[in-house]
Amino acid sequence: MTDPQAGGLSLRPVDSRRTRDDFVRVPWAIYGDDPNWIPPLLFERKEVLAAKQPVFEHLDWQGWVAYRGGRAVGRITAQVDRLHLERHGDDTGFFGFIEGIDDGVLGALTGTAEAWLRDRGMRRVRGPFGFNINQEVGLLVEGFDTPPYFMMTHARPFYGPALEALGYAKAADMFAYLISANFQPPPVMRTLFRRLQRDVTIRxxxxxxxxxxxxxxxxxxxxxxxxxWGFVPFTAREFHTIGHEMLMIIPPDFIQIAEMKGEPVAFIVLLPNVNECIADLDGRLWPGGWLKLLKRLKFGYPRTARIPLMGVRRRLHNTRYGPGLALSVVEALREPGLRKGLEEVEMSWILETNEAMKNIIETLGGQVTKRYRVYDKGLS
Structure with a gap:
């Protein structure tokens, strides 16, 4: 398809091996001169699009690549998540993976995604998401001066203003916080730990x-x-697929589970910042990238890591146990992280409105380093 209003652009659906490969490689055209961009592993990005992925059991999608002069200069996806619609009933569809070399490319891409969603009965579009809220979420709007941590997004500074000029508005902001791996729990935390010891074990x-x-x-x-906000549950197959992939690089003691009188009530996951190990591989593991990656994970372990998942059961949120459990599982990661030589940990993403979690992180000395934004727009 061609959009005559988009400066000679042609938009092609992702429906072949060639367009899939072009879709995956678009970021190289966008960020080639950006020292803070980390080239993702090409094989992993292709796997995300594979039909076998469990997310596609409840999600329909279409991707497009924008070409100018025969060169790929942008991409986007549009998706309808049936689990989201069942839970929220809001006729909201989503866009994701958005990249574009200029405002005109972004406008053509979003217009195409909006039309696809409108044809499927959606009345609102929200994004960007990887495919849904349990994958990469949000557009980077602050913090362009440092590289992203593993499984977090990067962006060009003009993306946000370009989306706003197209009628998109803020739906929610998320923060990335950075804390020292050797944080020292303040006295109030130590008191909470002591009170929990009678009833709670962490393993x-x-x-x-x-x-x-x-x-x-x-x-x-x-x-x-x-x-x-925006919650969609993980299906068993989604979570176990992601879990088995993560366990290839996560030591067992980087996952901690809190049990209260034998019942699991909280957990936390610490993910090594693999971006440290792949930054110079240009997305390729062949011929020598595999060996470099394995050596770096074994002998030159990343000095940074990220907490992508944690949670405390809802019935405990507003009790004396809630904050104590959250602090306790974070504390349980400190010694394993230090043994691996970690220096800093990113906690991301944290909703701007999650005051309880923000207070806990700030108690540990956490500082906001990046802000991500989810946008939405009505579809008339």
């Missing part, structure tokens, strides 16, 4: 029963996050 994931422990994490997460 690492058990590699011998990893499937059972992954199901515990999923159950606690889906309960803990159920009232959060």
């Amino acid at each position: 690492p994931l058990d590699p011998k029963r990893k499937d059972a422990d992954l199901e515990i994490l999923r159950d606690v997460f889906n309960d803990a996050w159920a009232d959060n």
Whole structure:
């Protein structure tokens, strides 16, 4: 398809091996001169689009690549998530993976995605998301001067203003906080820990029963996050697929589970910042990238990590146990992280409106380093 209003652009659907490969490689055209961009692993980005991915059991999507002069200069996806619609009933569709070399490209891409969603009965569009809220979320709007952590997004500074000029408005902001890996719990935290010791035990994931422990994490997460903005539950196959992939690079003691009188009530996951290890691979693991990556993970472990998942059961949120459990699982990661040589930890993403979690992180000395924004727009 061609949009005559978009400066000679042609937009092609992602429906072949060539367009899929072009879709995956678009960021190289956008960020080639950006020292803070980390080239993602090409094979991993292609896997995200593979039809076998569990998310596609409840989500329909279409992607497009924008070309100018035969060169790929932008991309976008539009998606309808049936789990979101069942839970929220708001006729909201989503866009994701947005990249564009200039405002005109972004306008053509969003217009095409909006039309696709409108044809499927959606009355609102929201994004950007990887495919849904349980993947990469939000557009970077502050913090362009440092590289993203693993599984977090990067962007050009003009993206946000360009979307706003197209009628998009803020739906929600998320923060990335940075804390020292050797944070020192303040006295109030130590008091909370002592009070919890009678009733709560904290243990690492058990590699011998990893499937059972992954199901515990999923159950606690889906309960803990159920009232959060935009929540969509993880299906069992989604969570276990992601979990098994993560366990290839996560030591068992980077996952901690809190149990109260034998019942799992909280958990936390610490993810090594693999971006440190892949920054100079240009997305390629062949021929020598695999060896470099394995050596770096084994002998030159990343000095930074990210907490992408944690949760405390809802019934405990507004009790004396809630803050104590959250602080306790964070504290349980401190020693394992220091043994691996970690220096800094990013906690992301944290909703701007999540005052309880923000207070906990700031108690640990956390500082906001990046802001991500989700936009939405009505579809007339």
